Amino acid sequence: MEETLFxxxxxxWFSQSVSGxxxxxxxxxxxxxxxxxxxxxxxxxxxSFCNYVPYVLLSLFVGSFIDRHNKKTxxxxxxxxxxxxxxAVLAFLVVGRLEVWNIYMINTVIGITNAFQQPxxxxxxxxxxxxxxxxNVSGMNSFSNxxxxxxxxxxxxxxxxxxxxxxxxxxxxxxxxxAFCVLLFFITIPEQVxxxxxxxxxxxxxxxxxxxxNEKGILYMMLTMALINFFSRLTYENILSPMxxxxxxxxxxxxxxxxxxxxxxxIVGGIIVSIKKESRxxxxxxxxxxxxxxxxxxxxxxxxxNVFWWTIAAVAASLPIPFIQASQNAILYRRxxxxxxxxxxxxxxxxxxxxxxxxxILGGYLADYVFEPFMVSxxxxxxxVGAIVGNHAGSGMAAMFLCTGICGxxxxxxxxxxxxxxxxx
Numbered sequence: 001m002e003e004t005l006f007x008x009x010x011x012x013w014f015s016q017s018v019s020g021x022x023x024x025x026x027x028x029x030x031x032x033x034x035x036x037x038x039x040x041x042x043x044x045x046x047x048s049f050c051n052y053v054p055y056v057l058l059s060l061f062v063g064s065f066i067d068r069h070n071k072k073t074x075x076x077x078x079x080x081x082x083x084x085x086x087x088a089v090l091a092f093l094v095v096g097r098l099e100v101w102n103i104y105m106i107n108t109v110i111g112i113t114n115a116f117q118q119p120x121x122x123x124x125x126x127x128x129x130x131x132x133x134x135x136n137v138s139g140m141n142s143f144s145n146x147x148x149x150x151x152x153x154x155x156x157x158x159x160x161x162x163x164x165x166x167x168x169x170x171x172x173x174x175x176x177x178x179a180f181c182v183l184l185f186f187i188t189i190p191e192q193v194x195x196x197x198x199x200x201x202x203x204x205x206x207x208x209x210x211x212x213x214n215e216k217g218i219l220y221m222m223l224t225m226a227l228i229n230f231f232s233r234l235t236y237e238n239i240l241s242p243m244x245x246x247x248x249x250x251x252x253x254x255x256x257x258x259x260x261x262x263x264x265x266x267i268v269g270g271i272i273v274s275i276k277k278e279s280r281x282x283x284x285x286x287x288x289x290x291x292x293x294x295x296x297x298x299x300x301x302x303x304x305x306n307v308f309w310w311t312i313a314a315v316a317a318s319l320p321i322p323f324i325q326a327s328q329n330a331i332l333y334r335r336x337x338x339x340x341x342x343x344x345x346x347x348x349x350x351x352x353x354x355x356x357x358x359x360x361i362l363g364g365y366l367a368d369y370v371f372e373p374f375m376v377s378x379x380x381x382x383x384x385v386g387a388i389v390g391n392h393a394g395s396g397m398a399a400m401f402l403c404t405g406i407c408g409x410x411x412x413x414x415x416x417x418x419x420x421x422x423x424x425x
Contacts, residue, residue, distance in 0.1 A: 008187050009128040009137070015182035016121075017144040019079070022175030024152035026086055029160050029168040034100050043100055048237065050104045051111040052357040058115035059350035063208050063343030066116065071124045072189045076180065078117035082110050083176040090169040119345040124189045126333050126341055132278065134333050135326040139273025142322035146266030153259065208347035211340055217420040218335060218344075221286070221328065222351040224415040228290050229352060231408040233359030235298065236317075239367050239397045243301075244310060246394030254307045261311040265318030273322045282327040283424040287416035289320035289327075291409050298405030302389050302398045331424050363400070372396030 034043055066074060085106040092098035129137050159168050212219040241255055248254040279285040297317025304310050336344045375382050375396040383391075389398035415421060 005128045005190070006130060006133065009125065011182060012124075012128070012187050013137075013140060013144065015179040017148070019175045019179035020144070021148050021152055021155075022172035023082075023086075024148045025156040025159065025168050026089075026172040028153050028156040029165050030089070030103055032157070032160055033098075033165050034103060037100055047103060047107055048360050049357050050107040051114075052353065052360070053111065054108050055111040055115045056350055056354045056357065058112055059119070059346045059353070060205050061346075062116050062119065063205070063346030064203060066120050066123060066342030066346060067339060068342075070189075070191060071120045071127070072183065072187065074116050074120040075124065076183060078113040078120070079176060079180060079183075081113045082117075083173060083180075085110050086169050086172050086176070090166060090173075093166055093169070115346075115349070119342055119349060122345045123338075123341045126338065127190045131330075131333055135278040135330045136274045138326035138329045139270045139275070139322055141270070142325060143267055143270030143274060146263045146270055146318070149266065150260055150263030153256075205343075205347065207340070208343035211336070211344055212347065215335060217283075217418075217422075217424040218332070220415070220418055220420050221283070221331070221424065222348050224287075224411060224418075224421070225328070225352045226355045227411050228408060230355035230359045231294070231404040231411070233356045234363040234366070235301075235397075235401050235404050237356075237360045238363045239400055240301070242367070243394045243397035243401070246397065247305065247390075247392065248307065254310070257307055258310045258314050261314035262318045265315035266321055268315075269319040269322035273326045278330060279323075279327055282331050283421050284416055285327040286324050287412045287421075289323040291412035291416070293317050293320040293324075294405045294408030294412060298401045298408060302401035302405060305390055335424070367397050367400060370396075371399050375399060 030047065034047060037043075088106055089098065089103065092102050125137065126134075156168055159171065212222070240258075244255045244258055245251070293316070297313050300309060300313035300316060304313055332344070332348070333341075373396070375386060375391060385399050385402070386395060389395050389402055
């Protein structure tokens with residue numbers, strides 16, 4: 001029985017990966033289109049911001065709904081609404097009425113659907129995959145996600161030049177239809193009998209936090225991961241690309257190589273996780289991996305001054321990420337009762353990802369108005385930092401990587417020795 005369910009998960013994973021490729025190409029093409037219209041980096045940042053904020057806020061309230069309702073239906077409806085978003089963009093584009101604010105609104109709707117789809121998908125994974133294979137499945141997901149990261153920009157750029165945004169949107173919709181049909185006709189997700197009587201969304205939040213109150217190690221893990229996500233998104237979401245372009249004299253090929261290496265590191269990490277035995281020290285694996293990512297990724301990105309060092313830093317930053325995800329998932333699926341997983345995963349998403357929108361917005365502001373001006377101010381401390389990261393264009397953003405590397409490494413190592421977190425191993 002378990003083997004049959006796992007085979008179904010493999011089919012689901014493949015179809016969702018195809019759909020993810022289509023969605024990723026659309027996201028990249030929309031960035032290209034929006035930047036062509038506004039020539040504003042902030043407009044691009046706002047696209048991510050509008051997606052994350054409703055996702056984080058709504059994640060607090062959807063847990064009990066997910067636990068009480070059919071996971072397959074939730075995934076089908078959520079994916080359908082997101083597909084209607086792509087269809088709406090296509091419609092606006094065809095009639096010549098597409099504007100950047102339309103994309104903000106549609107991204108907000110997609111953020112809302114993701115708040116339902118992602119925890120439902122996480123619970124479905126737990127129902128289809130034997131617990132001893134959860135780490136391997138996390139590696140598979142990291143592999144496919146990073147493969148998409150590597151290839152979707154290239155494919156999207158080629159298709160955008162060949163047929164424009166409309167062609168990419170049509171491919172995205174076709175990939176949705178494929179994944180929708182696979183889930184609808186070929187996948188059966190086991191459901192437990194649940195009490196479907198109405199309960200307040202606030203009751204679901206209370207139940208999720210009540211569980212975490214008794215599982216302090218899991219709560220501390222979520223809080224520390226929120227802080228780690230903040231430091232990571234402060235730089236990699238908005239700052240990496242302009243920093244590389246500034247320090248390479250606008251060489252887009254160098255930027256493409258660095259981004260490809262970032263994805264390649266994640267692919268290698270995903271492959272290793274998908275085939276290796278599950279770690280016996282899962283909590284330590286989470287924070288040691290995060291510490292190594294900050295230490296060798298962020299710090300090397302800061303002090304590196306050419307493509308050779310940046311590519312090594314990119315691999316070093318991304319390769320440990322699948323180990324973090326796999327170990328965290330293994331802990332959650334083992335310690336959270338199946339009937340509570342929707343509520344706990346939804347609260348987890350709200351806590352861990354709540355810092356990402358602030359990191360996205362704050363990163364751009366700090367780069368433009370704090371760190372870059374500081375590094376050219378002639379301040380004595382600026383000269384000391386400049387001796388480490390350089391004092392040319394982009395040195396302020398490099399100094400930000402220096403700060404996130406130190407802070408992220410410190411938080412990771414302190415968390416590793418937290419007594420409650422250590423009990424999760």
